[in-house]
Amino acid sequence: MTGAMTRDRVALGWLGIKAVSNAGDALWTVALAWTAVHVASPAVAGLVVASGTIPRALVLLLGGVVADRREPRLVMMVVNVVRVAVLVATALWVMVAGTTLPVLIAAAVAFGLCDALYQPSAATISRQLVPAEQLPAYAGASQTAIRLGSMAGAALGGAVVAAWGLGGSAVANAVTFAVVVGYLALVLRPRYPLPRAEAEPVLRGVARGFGHLRDEPTTRTLVLTLSGLNLAVSPALALGVALRAQGEGWGAGAVGLMQALVALGAAVGALTLLRWRPRREAVVGFWLLVLQGVAIVGIGVGSLVTTAVACAVIGITAGSASSLLGAVFMALVDGAYLGRMTSILQLGDDVLMPAAMAAFGALAAAYGVGAACAAYGLAMAGLMLLPLSRPAIRRISLTAGVNTPATQDAPVAATLEA
DSSP: OOHHHHTOHHHHHHHHHHHHHHHHHHHHHHHHHHHHHHHSOHHHHHHHHHTTHHHHHHHHHHHHHHHHHSOHHHHHHHHHHHHHHHHHHHHHHHHHHOOOHHHHHHHHHHHHHHHHHHHHHHHTHHHHHSOGGGHHHHHHHHHHHHHHHHHHHHHHHHHHHHHHHHHHHHHHHHHHHHHHHHHHHHTOOOSSOOOOOOOOOHHHHHHHHHHHHHHOHHHHHHHHHHHTHHHHHHHIIIIIHHHHHHHHTOOHHHHHHHHHHHHHHHHHHHHHTTTOOOSSHHHHHHHHHHHHHHHHHHHTSSOHHHHHHHHHHHHHHHHHHHHHHHHHHHHHSOGGGHHHHHHHHHHHHHHHHHHHHHHHHHHHHHHOHHHHHHHHHHHHHHHHHHHHTOHHHHTEESSSSOOSHHHHHSSOOSEEOO
């Protein structure tokens, strides 16, 4: 990690708090899914787990407007207080009336609404904590903290719900959110304030965000390209690996091994960015994702070893590319529109993912899993070549002329080198 980052106790403390929060979220997700399959049929349980996605999608654009208009730290505090209240209410309900399907759905919907308001604001914090030239290292550390926290929480989730049930899991997650609220209130302070959007009706603010996307070609390229990442890789990892294991007789253990290789590779890729700093972050990031597209093709062909190598490559490229391109996105987007651009980016993923999963399954059923992986992998590689063809993207560098707070206050924190 760069020297400045290792001495930044506030930023590092926030990364640690994020890891704790993600551990609590993963624990709660496992508890919710485990409880749902015990009180409802598998089909209904799936609807319970997914019931938060629809309200989140509906409110996400509003969350982007709020993030650009209000102080993000205060928005995050308020939303986390609401999360604590929802979890405490869930625990009390379970104690009094037992675990029922309505309380599971209500908790999932409430969390979906909270996520929609929280995530756009939370996405802007890195821009306010560290200078632009430190964003790749910060993003790498953040990716590592998030993944380690999520893995630890998922591992603990089964044990906690088995010992203390859904109510105990809700209380455990409430404690993690309370820790986040305390850190936001007492420690975390923005160092590089973002410009705020003007007050206007919400729908006009949403429309202005899409207008900004239309008028800023570089931002548009980043948003559209980054929106398509998970649409290719998630179906290949979720369905493609399972179908290969089933068809080749590798067994369920192989599926777990592949997912573990992806997670380990992602951690390695993110950690690499703590030491290695490419000068042209966007160029390197997009070329890594071209390689990831080729690796997706590799999931559908060859032996168990070939598929394992492909999964490891996907993990490594995901961890490093997401750190680089996340930093570029944070630094380059106009601060007054950062929340709305984040919400639009995530909305595309949320809305299109079900269709991407269904299409992958249909391709695999009709032409085989190898053909489905090849179609998705090559499509992703081709999509990643699009930004590489844009001179403005190829010139992006976060290391040139961005060392002072004055630069951070400007609408564009990155430098487009000549």
